[in-house]
Amino acid sequence: MNRIILGIETSCDDTGIAIMKNGKLLSNVTFTSNDINKKYGGIVPELSARYHCKCIDHVFKQCIKKAKIRINDITHIAYTSEPGLIGSLHIGKIFANQIAMLLDLELIKINHNIAHIFSYFIDHSFEKDFFPFLALIVSGGNTFIALVLNFDNIKILNQTVDDAIGEVLDKIGRALELPYPGGKSIDKIFTHGKRINLFKHSLANNKFSFAGLKTKILNIINQKKYSKSTIASSALNWIIDDLKIKLLYYLSKYPLVKNVVVGGGVSANRQLQKELQGLKEVKCFFPTKIFTNDNGAMIAKLADLKITNHKIEKCFVKK
Numbered sequence: 236m237n238r239i240i241l242g243i244e245t246s247c248d249d250t251g252i253a254i255m256k257n258g259k260l261l262s263n264v265t266f267t268s269n270d271i272n273k274k275y276g277g278i279v280p281e282l283s284a285r286y287h288c289k290c291i292d293h294v295f296k297q298c299i300k301k302a303k304i305r306i307n308d309i310t311h312i313a314y315t316s317e318p319g320l321i322g323s324l325h326i327g328k329i330f331a332n333q334i335a336m337l338l339d340l341e342l343i344k345i346n347h348n349i350a351h352i353f354s355y356f357i358d359h360s361f362e363k364d365f366f367p368f369l370a371l372i373v374s375g376g377n378t379f380i381a382l383v384l385n386f387d388n389i390k391i392l393n394q395t396v397d398d399a400i401g402e403v404l405d406k407i408g409r410a411l412e413l414p415y416p417g418g419k420s421i422d423k424i425f426t427h428g429k430r431i432n433l434f435k436h437s438l439a440n441n442k443f444s445f446a447g448l449k450t451k452i453l454n455i456i457n458q459k460k461y462s463k464s465t466i467a468s469s470a471l472n473w474i475i476d477d478l479k480i481k482l483l484y485y486l487s488k489y490p491l492v493k494n495v496v497v498g499g500g501v502s503a504n505r506q507l508q509k510e511l512q513g514l515k516e517v518k519c520f521f522p523t524k525i526f527t528n529d530n531g532a533m534i535a536k537l538a539d540l541k542i543t544n545h546k547i548e549k550c551f552v553k554k
């Protein structure tokens with residue numbers, strides 16, 4: 236019997252829905268509330284939730300049409316249950332529940348962060364001997380390194396105690412008056428030219444912290460001594476160095492690990508990709524660009540991997 240999985244992602248500002256048949260993506264539609272949020276230079280939770288409400292039905296219909304299936308063909312429904320903005324998560328949950336009631340299916344709850352970890356495998360095959368690996372997740376809401384032993388055995392080794400990297404880049408971008416989202420704009424104006432000497436990195440085994448960088452950069456902007464591009468590139472370089480220091484520390488602690496999977500919106504950053512792919516100690520894998528940001532495909536993919544690897548007890552198939 237075919238596995239036709241509906242994946243629903245609404246944890247933040249992107250409304251993402253995808254349909255996957257036997258592990259292959261049939262359609263993946265994402266609507267983003269960037270245009271609404273950009274007026275404020277960041278995500279306004281209430282506006283994002285209202286946006287999901289307004290467009291989720293439309294995203295779903297487009298997805299069904301592109302996948303060339305009938306609603307009745309769906310055999311599994313997976314949705315993001317945590318973590319995320321409460322209003323946004325609720326819309327996805329209610330929508331998933333409605334379809335589940337209509338089709339008489341049970342729901343598969345998916346953790347958003349774990350879905351990011353496996354997003355590289357949306358369009359690359361997964362073999363079990365890929366375990367154990369390290370995951371580096373860098374997004375607008377999260378920054379962490381995890382040791383991934385299995386689908387349900389994931390140990391967070393380090394995470395930010397304050398801002399996530401995407402959030403810091405967006406705030407620096409806003410202070411520099413760059414178009415929203417700042418992370419993407421900073422990628423565009425990155426140069427290899429002059430560098431501002433910022434401050435020393437914390438010890439490799441310390442938790443990630445980026446609030447100090449944010450304050451330092453704001454002070455530098457106020458000095459009006461450097462160009463936007465020099466400031467943005469120096470901040471990004473500092474962040475990348477910090478990620479490398481910590482990643483190399485955990486690689487030395489877990490010598491069996493040979494692979495690092497990177498994920499989340501910031502993993503689309505070209506300089507980050509170049510530097511991590513240049514590491515000789517490890518092989519780094521980055522998701523295809525359209526899967527770096529929040530999307531429904533990663534929710535459907537993790538559900539599919541869990542089903543095919545018997546990590547979901549019952550297969551929730553239609554009666």
Ligand code: KG4
Nearest residue numbers: 374375376401416418422500501504528529
């Ligand atoms: O994973 P994601 O879609 O969702 C949230 O967690 O919100 O990540 C969004 C973040 C934003 O902060 C955005 O600035 C950042 O990803 N981003 C980038 C790039 N593209 C998106 N940061 C650096 N370089 C990029 N090319």
